[in-house]
Amino acid sequence: MSYLFTDNLTKYLESHTMDRHFIFKEMELFAGERDYPIIGPQVGQLLYILTKIAKAKHVFEVGSGFGYSALWFAIAMEENGTVICTEYDEKNINRGKDFLRSIDTLRARIEFRSGNGIDLLNESNDQYDIIFNDANKEDYPKIFEIAKNKLKKGGLLIADNVLWRGQVTDSEPDNKTSGVIQYNKAIFESEDFFSSIIPIRDGVSVSIKLT
Secondary structure, eight states: OOSSSOHHHHHHHHHSOOOOOHHHHHHHHHHHHHTOOOOHHHHHHHHHHHHHHHTOOEEEEEOOTTSHHHHHHHHHSOTTOEEEEEESOHHHHHHHHHHHTTOHHHHTTEEEEESOHHHHHHHOOOOEEEEEEOSOGGGHHHHHHHHTTTEEEEEEEEEEOSSGGGGGGOSSOOHHHHHHHHHHHHHHHOTTEEEEEEOSTTOEEEEEEOO
């Protein structure tokens, strides 16, 4: 689903997606039937490209659901790569593991961790090639403050929903919208990052750590 384009443009973009493993399509069908938010194949393809360009081996997701975005990272990685998925809902974790059972080579690259993704990132002693931010929108500014210290130089901080259905232009934004607005302001004002917002689907920001 796209919030930024006309129906015709949305259909056009959706018709230009790469062929993908049947597990992706099963996940997409599952999400669609339950109105569960996932990044979708357009953003997934972008994550794949960015992972390849960055030659990323160590990815951390803040907010993973049942692992749809993690699978896009995983297929773009080398065999020794790892995607850390964080999710507080055990049902989603078990569901993600069920989806991945039939893909042994990729399952080994995806590690689910139960709990609050912000806390888990903050407690981590590792440095990451990519941190993907797709958590509660009101938490976006806090995630930025933590994530900027957990990225390697040259690493990527990627966030979904940064145009938030167009509500980032609201004159009286709610808490979620305010979180996204503050996050966008922070990534562009930080001297440690060079950032861009890509207006696909609901907006994706990509920030490269310079120092």
